[in-house]
Amino acid sequence: MTQKLRSTLTLLVVTPVLLWSMAGMDVTPARIAAGLPRAATMLSDMFAHPDWEYWPIVQQRLIESLQIAALGTFLAGILAIPFGVLAARNLVRSPVPSTIGKVLLNAIRTFPEILLAYAFIKGLGLGAFAGVMAVAIHSIGMLGKLYAERIENVDKGAIEALTTTGASPVAIFRHCILPEVLPDFVSFVLYRFDLNVRSASVIGIVGAGGIGFILGLQYQAANYPRLGLIVIATIATVIVVDSISAKIRQRLA
Amino acid sequence: MSDVSTGVAAKAATLVSFENTSVTYPNGFTALTDVNLEFHEGEFIVVVGLSGAGKSTLIRTINRLVAPTSGDVNVLGTPIKNISDAHLRKTRRRIGMIFQNYNLVRRSSVLANVLTGRLGDLPTWRALLGLYTKSDTDLAIKCLTRVGILDKAYNRADQLSGGQQQRVAIARALAQQPRILLADEPVASLDPPTAHQVMRDLKALSREEGLLTIVNLHFVDMAMEYADRVIGLHAGTVVYDGPGADMTEADFERIYQRKIRPDDMRGAAEH
Amino acid sequence: MSTHPALPKRPFPWMSVVGTAITAIILIWSVQGTKFNLWVLADGLPNVLRFFKGMLPPWPMDFVTGQLIPPMVETIRIALAASMLGAALALPVAFMASNTVAPNKWVYQITRNLLNLIRTIPDLVLAALLASAFGIGAFPGFLALLVFSFGVVAKLLADTVETIDRGPMDAIATTGATRILQARHGVFPQIVPEFIAYTLYAFEINVRAATVLGLVGAGGVGVLLKTQIAFLNYTNVGIITAVTFAVVMLIDTLSSTIRRRLV
Numbered sequence: 001m002t003q004k005l006r007s008t009l010t011l012l013v014v015t016p017v018l019l020w021s022m023a024g025m026d027v028t029p030a031r032i033a034a035g036l037p038r039a040a041t042m043l044s045d046m047f048a049h050p051d052w053e054y055w056p057i058v059q060q061r062l063i064e065s066l067q068i069a070a071l072g073t074f075l076a077g078i079l080a081i082p083f084g085v086l087a088a089r090n091l092v093r094s095p096v097p098s099t100i101g102k103v104l105l106n107a108i109r110t111f112p113e114i115l116l117a118y119a120f121i122k123g124l125g126l127g128a129f130a131g132v133m134a135v136a137i138h139s140i141g142m143l144g145k146l147y148a149e150r151i152e153n154v155d156k157g158a159i160e161a162l163t164t165t166g167a168s169p170v171a172i173f174r175h176c177i178l179p180e181v182l183p184d185f186v187s188f189v190l191y192r193f194d195l196n197v198r199s200a201s202v203i204g205i206v207g208a209g210g211i212g213f214i215l216g217l218q219y220q221a222a223n224y225p226r227l228g229l230i231v232i233a234t235i236a237t238v239i240v241v242d243s244i245s246a247k248i249r250q251r252l253a
Numbered sequence: 254m255s256d257v258s259t260g261v262a263a264k265a266a267t268l269v270s271f272e273n274t275s276v277t278y279p280n281g282f283t284a285l286t287d288v289n290l291e292f293h294e295g296e297f298i299v300v301v302g303l304s305g306a307g308k309s310t311l312i313r314t315i316n317r318l319v320a321p322t323s324g325d326v327n328v329l330g331t332p333i334k335n336i337s338d339a340h341l342r343k344t345r346r347r348i349g350m351i352f353q354n355y356n357l358v359r360r361s362s363v364l365a366n367v368l369t370g371r372l373g374d375l376p377t378w379r380a381l382l383g384l385y386t387k388s389d390t391d392l393a394i395k396c397l398t399r400v401g402i403l404d405k406a407y408n409r410a411d412q413l414s415g416g417q418q419q420r421v422a423i424a425r426a427l428a429q430q431p432r433i434l435l436a437d438e439p440v441a442s443l444d445p446p447t448a449h450q451v452m453r454d455l456k457a458l459s460r461e462e463g464l465l466t467i468v469n470l471h472f473v474d475m476a477m478e479y480a481d482r483v484i485g486l487h488a489g490t491v492v493y494d495g496p497g498a499d500m501t502e503a504d505f506e507r508i509y510q511r512k513i514r515p516d517d518m519r520g521a522a523e524h
Numbered sequence: 525m526s527t528h529p530a531l532p533k534r535p536f537p538w539m540s541v542v543g544t545a546i547t548a549i550i551l552i553w554s555v556q557g558t559k560f561n562l563w564v565l566a567d568g569l570p571n572v573l574r575f576f577k578g579m580l581p582p583w584p585m586d587f588v589t590g591q592l593i594p595p596m597v598e599t600i601r602i603a604l605a606a607s608m609l610g611a612a613l614a615l616p617v618a619f620m621a622s623n624t625v626a627p628n629k630w631v632y633q634i635t636r637n638l639l640n641l642i643r644t645i646p647d648l649v650l651a652a653l654l655a656s657a658f659g660i661g662a663f664p665g666f667l668a669l670l671v672f673s674f675g676v677v678a679k680l681l682a683d684t685v686e687t688i689d690r691g692p693m694d695a696i697a698t699t700g701a702t703r704i705l706q707a708r709h710g711v712f713p714q715i716v717p718e719f720i721a722y723t724l725y726a727f728e729i730n731v732r733a734a735t736v737l738g739l740v741g742a743g744g745v746g747v748l749l750k751t752q753i754a755f756l757n758y759t760n761v762g763i764i765t766a767v768t769f770a771v772v773m774l775i776d777t778l779s780s781t782i783r784r785r786l787v
Contacts, residue, residue: 110772176358
């Protein structure tokens with residue numbers, strides 16, 4: 001297929017798809033025109049004059065989000081280990097356990113975190129505890145998958161060498177595989193912590209604690225100066241956590 | 254330790270015997286055909302041959318990394334073809350092995366690596382918790398001293414040079430208190446001076462501990478220099494079995510069935 | 525062990541000790557702050573499970589045909605439009621954010637940092653703000669996902685462009701062509717499969733994000749989800765989740781097939 005033909009075909013397929021998807025949105029120039037000045041005022045209210053007096057509450061809620069992310073990620077980090085071991089293809093002869101493990105992990109991973117938040121709020125009441133559990137369960141999905149993939153990539157040579165010494169499979173796992181993968185596991189946990197600081201901020205909106213809660217509150221009250229402070233503080237926190245976590249992960253490699 | 258200096262080879266115990274051993278891999282390739290050999294305590298044996306001739310397979314059937322498809326291999330009094338996993342582990346305890354790529358646990362310390370040589374003798378709970386006994390640790394230290402690398406005990410294994418890592422691997426094998434030592438191309442990744450050093454160490458150890466040592470080499474000059482006995486393989490069969498001291502390049506050309514080339518030689522120990 | 529005469533001194537494992545201590549402190553602090561309590565967890569678990577049990581089949585089909593399809597289609601449209609346009613916008617920016625194509629260091633640094641900044645904004649916040657400005661409905665959701673997709677695709681694309689072979693690009697440069705042409709003919713052909721893959725990846729994330737965006741009224745299936753939860757219709761919540769999951773799986777399969785056909 002020539003280049004020109006391919007480009008034309010692509011255009012022929014892509015354009016109607018794009019047009020169809022845009023059409024459902026009731027996008028009129030009038031609407032955009034009306035919205036822009038509103039957006040401009042909002043943005044200036046939020047970022048040009050943030051309500052600094054509101055800071056103590058923001059700080060307290062930010063700390064809560066960090067705690068939710070920290071504890072939730074830590075729990076997931078530990079709980080994901082058996083899942084990762086189950087889902088790793090190279091530990092037992094039969095492919096059955098690893099298939100089951102991988103399906104389970106996928107199911108956990110794709111289950112919306114917000115729904116987990118709702119579920120735990122139902123059982124534990126509103127507040128940060130529900131947030132911790134939602135973050136923890138959701139993170140097991142991704143961490144378990146990363147763990148399993150890492151285990152599948154271990155250095156086969158060292159394992160072969162220990163097998164020839166007559167060590168049992170359990171001993172080999174403990175002294176050959178674990179020392180190799182644990183530093184990488186810690187890296188994965190730190191990476192997931194990064195992501196969780198973001199999502200912990202969000203699930204608060206439905207009541208699972210942290211900064212999301214006051215975010216929703218101030219949004220409903222249309223209190224833009226306070227909203228602006230919250231957004232600035234959240235973004236700043238995410239940036240700081242990201243860079244610290246990146247430095248630590250570099251040291252671990 | 255046996256007193257090798259008094260014995261004629263025939264008087265020393267037979268530790269390994271191949272009985273009509275054949276190995277065909279699942280993909281159909283036949284690596285060994287009808288091999289019959291006896292290896293005795295204290296011998297220093299070098300196996301030579303082209304790649305694909307079966308050197309690696311021969312060594313790996315001794316500790317059953319590769320299983321014989323017909324015939325059997327008798328190791329330390331046990332025919333190993335059909336034994337259970339538990340019995341196999343017990344037999345492997347007494348066979349140490351070193352590899353071309355050292356195969357250490359890279360992120361662990363040198364001492365931790367040597368200690369893993371003791372794992373096969375530990376009860377499960379000790380192995381899981383990493384609680385080696387004092388005698389284990391003493392033995393590990395002794396082995397490290399033996400190969401001259403005790404000062405690096407707490408270094409991470411991957412911080413060491415190739416020659417040093419191979420010495421750690423040898424120490425790990427020694428920690429098993431083996432009767433047989435297998436070496437699969439132990440010096441192929443090392444520069445000439447280091448390679449010769451490792452071969453000298455292996456030979457000395459073998460003599461001092463009375464170990465049956467079987468080494469795979471594709472370097473013709475090293476085989477001639479170090480081997481007590483040379484086994485030459487060609488296309489899966491034994492075509493030569495004799496003392497190393499008397500070998501000539503012509504003998505090698507018969508094993509290889511071609512002229513000896515420069516890259517078959519390792520080169521001098523000194524620059 | 526350290527008393528053995530010949531053994532060298534064991535270096536004190538500072539990193540591990542300090543690391544463990546800090547982690548322990550952070551965890552204890554977090555347990556207190558979040559009121560984590562195993563007994564409360566054990567007590568509350570039955571209710572949690574009841575939520576999940578409520579989501580299981582049998583699922584009344586009339587909900588699906590009656591109420592679910594229009595919002596689902598709206599979600600797919602928003603997600604698709606946002607990912608396609610976002611990817612299109614991301615293409616030139618990705619070139620600027622890669623050290624192989626960017627004309628100078630300043631452009632590269634500024635673009636990279638801008639991209640990182642955009643990616644730290646939670647899309648929910650963005651959607652909420654846009655909904656305030658432009659009214660609730662599909663449009664703010666689309667805009668929020670547009671920005672989000674742009675950020676995701678631009679970063680992934682920039683990383684890919686940095687790994688390409690500079691040969692074709694340099695060859696075109698010798699003919700005196702502008703940087704734009706160099707990028708269009710020297711670089712773009714090398715990254716087409718990745719470009720498509722990342723666009724589809726953004727599409728998939730966008731469909732999943734729709735459930736969350738609905739919370740602020742930004743259109744699609746998320747709004748329906750919110751009302752069903754409010755009315756405690758957990759069965760319907762289960763249906764919505766399952767259908768969303770199915771759509772995501774479909775996109776995943778579509779993405780793999782297209783990529784296989786192209787490579």
